[in-house]
Each structure stands twice: as structure tokens, then as C-alpha cells.
Amino acid sequence: MDRIFKTTFLGLLGLYFFMIVLLFAGDVSYISFANFKEAIRTPEIRYAVKLSLITSFITAILSLIVSIPAAYALVRWKFFGSNFIDAVLDLPIIMPPLVIGISLLVFYQTGFGNILKTHGLDLVYTIPGIVVAQFIIACAFCLKTIKTAFEGMDFRLEDVAKTLGCNSWQAFVRITLPLAKKGIVAAGIIAWARAIGEFGPVLVFCGSTRFKTEVLPTTIFLELSIGRIESALAVSLLLVGFSLISLMALRLLVKRGIL
Amino acid sequence: MIRLKGLSLKQGRFELKDISAEIAGEYCVVVGPPGAGKTTLLETICGLRIPTAGSIMLDKTEITFLPPGKRGIGYMPQDYALFPHMTVKDNISFGLQYLNYDKAGSEKKVKEISTLLEIDHLLERSSKTLSGGEAQRAAMARALVISPKLLLLDEPICALDEKTRMKMIKILKNIQRQTKIPFLHVCHFYDEMEQLSDKVLIIWEGELVQQGTLKEVKKKPVNGKIREFLCKGTAVCEKD
Numbered sequence: 001m002d003r004i005f006k007t008t009f010l011g012l013l014g015l016y017f018f019m020i021v022l023l024f025a026g027d028v029s030y031i032s033f034a035n036f037k038e039a040i041r042t043p044e045i046r047y048a049v050k051l052s053l054i055t056s057f058i059t060a061i062l063s064l065i066v067s068i069p070a071a072y073a074l075v076r077w078k079f080f081g082s083n084f085i086d087a088v089l090d091l092p093i094i095m096p097p098l099v100i101g102i103s104l105l106v107f108y109q110t111g112f113g114n115i116l117k118t119h120g121l122d123l124v125y126t127i128p129g130i131v132v133a134q135f136i137i138a139c140a141f142c143l144k145t146i147k148t149a150f151e152g153m154d155f156r157l158e159d160v161a162k163t164l165g166c167n168s169w170q171a172f173v174r175i176t177l178p179l180a181k182k183g184i185v186a187a188g189i190i191a192w193a194r195a196i197g198e199f200g201p202v203l204v205f206c207g208s209t210r211f212k213t214e215v216l217p218t219t220i221f222l223e224l225s226i227g228r229i230e231s232a233l234a235v236s237l238l239l240v241g242f243s244l245i246s247l248m249a250l251r252l253l254v255k256r257g258i259l
Numbered sequence: 260m261i262r263l264k265g266l267s268l269k270q271g272r273f274e275l276k277d278i279s280a281e282i283a284g285e286y287c288v289v290v291g292p293p294g295a296g297k298t299t300l301l302e303t304i305c306g307l308r309i310p311t312a313g314s315i316m317l318d319k320t321e322i323t324f325l326p327p328g329k330r331g332i333g334y335m336p337q338d339y340a341l342f343p344h345m346t347v348k349d350n351i352s353f354g355l356q357y358l359n360y361d362k363a364g365s366e367k368k369v370k371e372i373s374t375l376l377e378i379d380h381l382l383e384r385s386s387k388t389l390s391g392g393e394a395q396r397a398a399m400a401r402a403l404v405i406s407p408k409l410l411l412l413d414e415p416i417c418a419l420d421e422k423t424r425m426k427m428i429k430i431l432k433n434i435q436r437q438t439k440i441p442f443l444h445v446c447h448f449y450d451e452m453e454q455l456s457d458k459v460l461i462i463w464e465g466e467l468v469q470q471g472t473l474k475e476v477k478k479k480p481v482n483g484k485i486r487e488f489l490c491k492g493t494a495v496c497e498k499d
Contacts, residue, residue, distance in 0.1 A: 154340065157342055159302075160342075161342075162307065162328055163305050163306070163332065163334040164354030178344045
């Protein structure tokens with residue numbers, strides 16, 4: 001009985017694992033190494049790589065800066081409307097990402113958007129706009145993950161720290177943050193992964209102008225739309241490679257207790 | 260000495276009502292059924308809850324609205340609440356950092372208190388790996404090392420096995436005699452109250468219904484429920 005139980009669970013794990021591996025193995029077999037090298041050496045793709053890495057990194061950091069206190073507030077204090085706020089913050093997770101892009105574009109046609117424009121904060125078709133489009137979605141995922149980490153926490157530990165001389169900030173930094181570390185690292189990875197792969201809102205809100213607002217997912221779309229499948233595949237594999245290396249490196253750092 | 264005067268707190272449906280008591284350098288045991296307000300009373304005294312009325316004087320200082328860390332009160336909550344990401348030594352020395360102890364001074368204090376509580380061999384251990392009795396003593400050391408003027412203990416030995424509980428009763432009494440600071444100890448068990456208490460506070464539905472020595476409250480219990488508890492000599496929680 002135990003054997004069937006174990007085999008079933010491991011079997012399903014293996015099935016999903018091999019589905020993903022086979023998928024990318026197909027990509028690798030389709031493209032030669034020479035073609036891959038040639039594709040990623042083109043200046044427009046190199047620009048897109050650089051822009052993707054920079055914007056996704058900034059988005060991940062901003063998401064953490066906002067999500068940590070926001071998640072803490074939602075978990076620690078029950079206040080009027082907290083359930084409604086929580087539900088609204090989940091919207092970017094369940095909505096099609098394209099809706100965020102359209103909403104951002106429409107927002108800049110409204111009164112408040114126009115005020116921002118006149119104060120030099122016109123982000124449509126700009127690089128900061130890419131960060132904003134990525135942030136709105138990535139931050140929701142980040143917040144959800146950190147919230148789960150905080151929900152499993154015993155806040156009496158903070159209370160004890162306060163009786164030993166800490167103020168609220170010190171108790172948070174010395175007790176709560178280290179205990180939520182794994183959740184926070186996971187949230188950062190998720191935010192970064194969402195940001196680097198974000199396509200819909202970036203394309204709608206910032207367009208895909210070569211050497212200006214072109215990021216890796218939009219490059220794949222552009223290359224595919226003009227029939228350069230090998231080039232699109234090369235960029236896709238590059239994205240897979242970045243993601244895999246980053247995920248493995250972070251897991252290793254957490255495992256060794258460095259993060 | 261701690262002096263509570265008309266201490267009241269309203270939180271949702273629960274109320275602490277007009278609690279007045281004076282505890283000098285004695286071992287005071289707080290008893291009452293679950294939900295009576297014993298933990299709330301301790302949390303209000305140590306500053307984790309703000310009273311809606313009344314005052315708290317510790318020695319000659321009013322501490323009613325001081326932040327918890329500025330009151331000079333040691334607090335040991337239920338289940339000890341040791342910081343799981345720290346060693347026993349880091350747990351114990353945590354409060355000393357906010358009292359501006361240097362490294363040498365802090366180590367000396369930690370050594371003294373851990374020797375007193377017989378946990379000096381556990382200092383480098385992660386607090387996650389301690390047994391119930393060890394965790395209890397580590398939490399006790401953490402609360403005592405800051406040289407508090409009052410020690411609040413919330414069911415400190417409730418979860419221990421009988422043998423360890425008996426040993427801890429002796430240690431607690433001994434430490435109180437040595438430090439001469441007031442101890443406020445919440446408990447459920449009659450034997451704890453009998454062996455430890457110089458004074459007893461009985462809390463019932465948020466009210467301090469009776470106080471005095473165990474002999475006094477046993478002699479003239481204010482109502483039937485308290486008489487039943489004191490005479491039967493069993494845990495309050497089993498009866499309500």
C-alpha cells in the first residue's frame with residue numbers, strides 16, 4: 001500500500017518534471033549552437049537582454065520594498081476594510097496581464113494621469129514604464145508569498161523582544177525579518193521571475209521599440225512575427241538559462257545559510 | 260513593589276475591571292479559570308496592552324504608559340517564546356544589548372544567570388533543540404538577566420513533566436528569595452500555588468475577586484466557586 005502511495009506521488013512529480021524538460025529539450029534540439037550564438041550576438045538582442053535584466057532586478061527590489069511592510073500590515077493588524085484591500089491586491093494575480101497594460105494606458109488618459117504627465121511623469125513608451133508595468137503584477141505575487149510567510153509566524157516573539165528593550169522597528173528587523181527570510185527570498189525570486197517574463201502589459205504600455213523599450217519577451221514576439229523562429233528560440237533559451245541559473249544560485253545561497 | 264490602582268482594560272467583549280493590588284518583594288500567584296483575564300493582566304502590566312483606566316506604579320515610578328522595554332519588567336510568556344533563529348546565549352543576552360552592556364559585561368551576566376539556572380552547558384545550542392525544561396530555564400534566564408524590578412511568569416511550568424515541575428518550583432522559589440523582587444506567576448495548579456505563593460490573586464471574569472495569603476483566602480473564600488477550587492485542591496481549568 002505504501003509503495004503504491006509513494007509511486008503515485010513520485011510518478012506525478014516525474015511526469016510534470018519530464019514534461020517541462022522535454023519541452024525545452026525540443027527547443028535545444030531545434031537550434032544549432034552556431035545559430036544560437038549568432039542570434040544572441042545581434043546588438044538589438046544584447047540591448048534587450050541588458051534592459052530585461054536591469055528592469056526585472058529593479059522591479060524585484062521595489063516589489064520587496066513595498067510587499068514586506070504591506071504583507072506585515074495585512075497579517076499583523078485587523079483593520080476596517082482589510083479583507084477588501086486584500087482582495088483588491090489579489091486582482092493582478094487573477095486578471096489577464098494584458099488588462100493591466102490596457103488599464104495603465106487608459107490611466108494616462110484620465111485626469112490624474114494627465115496631471116502626472118504635466119509633472120514629467122509620463123511613463124507611456126518609456127523604460128520606467130516597463131518597471132511600472134512589471135511591478136504591478138510582480139508585486140502582487142511577491143506580497144502573496146510574503147503574506148504566507150508572515151501568517152505562519154508567532155508574533156508573541158515580537159512582544160517578548162519589546163519587553164526586552166526593542167522598539168517596534170527593532171523587533172521587526174531582529175525577530176520577524178530573519179524568521180521570514182526564506183519566504184522573503186522566495187518572494188523576491190517570484191517577483192523577479194514574473195518581471196523578466198512579463199509580456200502583455202509591457203507591450204501594451206511601453207510598446208516594443210528596438211533599442212528603446214524592447215525586453216526579452218517582446219523580442220521573442222517580434223522575432224516570431226517576422227518569421228525568425230531560430231532567433232526567437234535563441235532568446236527563449238536565453239531566458240530559460242537566466243531563470244534556471246538564478247533560481248539554482250538563490251536556492252544554494254539559502255541552503256548554505258548565506259541568505 | 261508593584262501597585263495596581265483601578266486598572267481596567269476593554270478589548271472587544273472582554274474587560275479587565277478595576278483591578279487594585281499591591282505586591283511587595285513577594286511571590287504572588289495569580290489564579291482563575293481559563294479566559295478570566297490572567298494573561299491579559301500580565302500583558303497590561305508589562306506594556307503590551309494599554310489600559311483604558313487606572314495606573315501601574317513600579318517602585319515609585321508610574322509606568323502605565325511607558326513602552327514595554329522601558330518598564331524594567333521581565334516577562335516570560337506561555338510556551339516560553341524563545342527566539343528560534345538564535346542560540347540560547349543570544350536569546351539570553353538579547354535584552355542586555357538595549358541596556359548598553361559591552362561584550363564582556365554581557366558575557367559575564369549571561370554566565371552568572373545560566374550557572375544559577377544550570378543551563379551554562381546549553382549556551383551554544385540552538386534554542387530550537389531544547390527540551391521543555393531546558394527551554395523553560397532559558398526563557399527564565401532571558402527574563403531575569405536584565406535585572407528586572409518585577410518578573411511576570413505566565414504558566415511557566417504548566418507544560419513540564421511532574422518531576423521537572425517539582426524541580427522548577429524549588430528553583431523559582433529560590434530565585435525569588437535571592438532576588439527579592441516581586442514575582443507574578445499565573446498558574447492553574449493548586450500545588451504550584453500552595454508551594455510558591457506568599458500571596459494569591461484570584462481573577463474571575465476580568466475581576467480581581469479575592470487576594471491575600473493562601474491561608475486567608477482559604478479561610479474566607481468570597482463565593483462558592485472559589486471555595487470549591489481552594490478546597491478541592493485541583494486545577495481551576497478542570498472545574499470550569
